[in-house]
Amino acid sequence: MPHYRRFSDASVSEKMLDTMFLITIGLGYLFALTHMYFSHAGRDGEPGLSVKDVEIAYFGEGHQTRLGAALNGPMLVNLEKPEQKDIIIGWINAGKDEDEFNEKVAPILNNNCIMCHSAEAEMGLPHLTSYKDVLKLTHIDTGASIQSLVRVSHIHLFGIAFILFFVGRIFLLCEMSKTVKRVTVIIPFIAILLDITSWYVTKIIPGFSYVVVIAGALMGISLGMQIVVSMYQMWIYKPRTDAHTLSEDVMHQ
Numbered sequence: 001m002p003h004y005r006r007f008s009d010a011s012v013s014e015k016m017l018d019t020m021f022l023i024t025i026g027l028g029y030l031f032a033l034t035h036m037y038f039s040h041a042g043r044d045g046e047p048g049l050s051v052k053d054v055e056i057a058y059f060g061e062g063h064q065t066r067l068g069a070a071l072n073g074p075m076l077v078n079l080e081k082p083e084q085k086d087i088i089i090g091w092i093n094a095g096k097d098e099d100e101f102n103e104k105v106a107p108i109l110n111n112n113c114i115m116c117h118s119a120e121a122e123m124g125l126p127h128l129t130s131y132k133d134v135l136k137l138t139h140i141d142t143g144a145s146i147q148s149l150v151r152v153s154h155i156h157l158f159g160i161a162f163i164l165f166f167v168g169r170i171f172l173l174c175e176m177s178k179t180v181k182r183v184t185v186i187i188p189f190i191a192i193l194l195d196i197t198s199w200y201v202t203k204i205i206p207g208f209s210y211v212v213v214i215a216g217a218l219m220g221i222s223l224g225m226q227i228v229v230s231m232y233q234m235w236i237y238k239p240r241t242d243a244h245t246l247s248e249d250v251m252h253q
Helices: 012-040 051-059 066-072 082-093 098-112 131-135 146-171 178-202 206-235 243-248
Strands: none
Touching (some): 012 146, 012 206, 051 178, 098 131, 146 178, 146 206, 178 206
């Protein structure tokens, strides 16, 4: 009967390669979480990241402009002084005069924002380089556009699918119940599909933002568990050699 490979069959070189891959993916995911925090935190006017912040990101604020919502949330940290936010929001509330924009608002945006919010930056963010560009963001915030969601969705699905596949392939070398193993490698795929689907639903039903948070947390926990358990079994865990373990080795997992 066939023998299915485990970490006990892997060479030190292979374990080193797998370990460095898992560490790099783990650090990358932590940076992704940090980026998500800075992108969404404070949208509701309160410090920190909340479900309400996620709701505003996808459904919109409803009573303030896109630019105002961004200045009250993630963009505030990019301004040199808090008073600059008041100048921009005051300009919006006063009627968005072009001369006043050129005199008061444009210098602030040029010094703090256009390094990311411009065509040259190629970051896919709204442009803030001209009066006409900024004027587009002074309407009531309706959340992320379908176009932006589609762009982010295809990037996430292609990129994260590869990450989950390779991490899962490494995790399959662990010695444990085949049922636990199967469930663990499938959960993050289901979670990311549910997470991305929830973005679109939240644009219609704001309360669905809870599903976005839960699905994202589920994917992160399952991915983290695979990384930690895999590295533990590679370098610390000592496999059993009793009859029960030997019989498990010839079962499909």
